[in-house]
Amino acid sequence: MPPAHSTRPAIAFAVAAFGIGTFSLMDAAMKDLALAIGAYNAVLWRNGLGSLLTGVLFLGTRQRIPMLAVLKLHLWRSFIVALMAVSFFWSLTVLPLAEAIGLSFIAPVIALYLAAVLLGETIGREAIIASIAGLGGVAIILVGKFSGDYSDESLWGAAAVLFSAVVFAYNLILARQQAQQAGPIEIAFFQNLFTAAILALAAPWFFSMDATGEIPMIAAAAGLAIISLLLLSWAYARAEAQVLIPVEYTAFVWAALCGWAFFDEPVTLTTMAGTALIVGGSLVAARAKPKLVEHTEITTA
Template identity: 25%
Template sequence: MSATATDTKTLLGIALASGGYACFALQDALVKWLVETYEVPQILFMRSLVIVLITGTLAAHFRHPSILTSKYRGTLVLRAALMLFAWLLFYNSAKVMGLAELTTLYFSAPIMVVFLSILFLKEKVGAGRWLACFGGFAGMVIAANPTHSPNLIPALMCIIAGFFWACSTILIRLVSKTETTLTQMWATSLLFGIACAVTFPWIWKTPDLMGWALMIGLGLIATIGQYLLYEGFRHAPASALAPVEYTGLVWAFIYGYLIWADIPASNVFVGAFIIVASSLVLVAWERRSIRLAEKAAPI
């Protein structure tokens, strides 16, 4: 594949991942709503059930290869376990920690992705991606404005959740080289669902009509978000997509206002501006790479 085609695919991957993170921000808002009434494993089970039904049906219809024959099936199991622990740690720590502390600690994950992509994927990380990544983290700290020291155990849970998510992101990039998006989503969510169902005798609470609607909606949003993100990692290097995760913060502010009429403070707007600017730097860097590649290409 030519350099121009590769860079164009990277831009497409950035666009797909941006849409995925917008869905994930809405997903977090729905979980925040649900976690006040239901336990995290039950919420994750219902989310996983919807994903399994949709992706399993589509994978069978399009005759995608069975994940059981994949050489990466062990990697898929590992990634599913990492993501499950990340979700459980993150949403349970959210019950104790304030949003500012929580998001500041968790959004260390994109920087971890950059380092891990160098170590395990041997990706070359240019100055533009480093600038976008650190700029996004700086904007995150300004927007969150953590003024109190978090409790040690919930803070540690959140940091570990970020690390698990970073590791699973690297594994997505690795597995996406051979496995289809639908089969990855199906396998991961199936393992999620089985693990969460084990807890039902202790935590199950039959949802009311609103609870069912929110949980099914959560599954649909998660399905769309996962598909867009997985496709993004199919087209772009993990280090290029890491800074894009910060755009989820902007969407979180928008959803917070629409759902809870929450108006962010001035520092939040400043941080959001820096995050958006960092993402635009990333896009500009990738476009510059395309232009340079086109100039260098033989006529």
């Protein structure tokens, strides 16, 4: 068994922040795909191609097949990811990218307290401050974004985001548990493989071959998702969830930029004010100094 190793929380935070930025670019690619071929097909095709790419990494680095208990954890998280991804990416077809990300920020707050219940972590002062600042920033943004009348479709979109946010909060806790038992390449491969397999169960009703014309964008989304998953898995193996969860708030910065650059979605003064609070909260979290976390990879005999 390889020796355990530890990393400074600030380094893990920086790696997680870069992973969130990469994931936000993937969100933009997936919005484009969901508008073109539907959310279900976008997620299925992305994970199908992702399983092939990560499979090459898995075999090329001579990873061992994990133990049954770890495989069950991979399967369970993949089921959670499948629910979360389809609902969230469907919401992107009816909501602007930045607004959807803003609504989803309820997830890190829920996850901070799930970490205390499920992982036994102590909620530090910095994490609480980051949560309050992040929610304050989101509130400012949503006041500016969600004023006026809404269509029924927009309301359903908001409901889909909130559902995915609750599921995503639990997913963050699973990510922490998973990263303590498996390496990033193993996690990336089995999550892509199992998520694709779970979604394929609904293929007789929803699968479409029209997606073949979107292969370049699917490949881009799959590549960005893999890079993000590797970075976040590495970070979650080396720092407590309460340190890394607030970094999720920085996704709004990336979403606002991507929405403006790719979908002509405006960035307002309230967006910038809220973003300042979000980033400020994340910086507070980055300065936290909890104990270093050991990471041991599980291998089979």
